[in-house]
Amino acid sequence: MKGAWTMAENALASFSQTGISGILSMAISLGCIILAWWALQNLKLDLFIRHPQSPQGKMLHVLLAIVLGHFVANFILEYIGWSQLLRLSF
Numbered sequence: 374m375k376g377a378w379t380m381a382e383n384a385l386a387s388f389s390q391t392g393i394s395g396i397l398s399m400a401i402s403l404g405c406i407i408l409a410w411w412a413l414q415n416l417k418l419d420l421f422i423r424h425p426q427s428p429q430g431k432m433l434h435v436l437l438a439i440v441l442g443h444f445v446a447n448f449i450l451e452y453i454g455w456s457q458l459l460r461l462s463f
Contacts, residue, residue, distance in 0.1 A: 401449055406442030413438050 413434060418425035422433065 398446075398450055402442065402446040405446040405449065406439055409442035409445065410435075410438040413441070 416437075418430060418434065422430050424430055425434075
């Protein structure tokens, strides 16, 4: 009976860690997208597109922020994962 409780506690702990990891990943991704949006506000899009204030121009701005934010968030999350792997080697 004791073994069943230990397995249940381990399963609950892994679900909790997975949930925390998911929330952390979502928060970092959204934060990086917001940061990319803020940084792209200084970009002069009228040099690249005809009407930067049109709906298509605004959509391009949003998509650029999502793509840039996604790449930055992936780098940060991978860096966190690599640093956790380093802990295991010592």
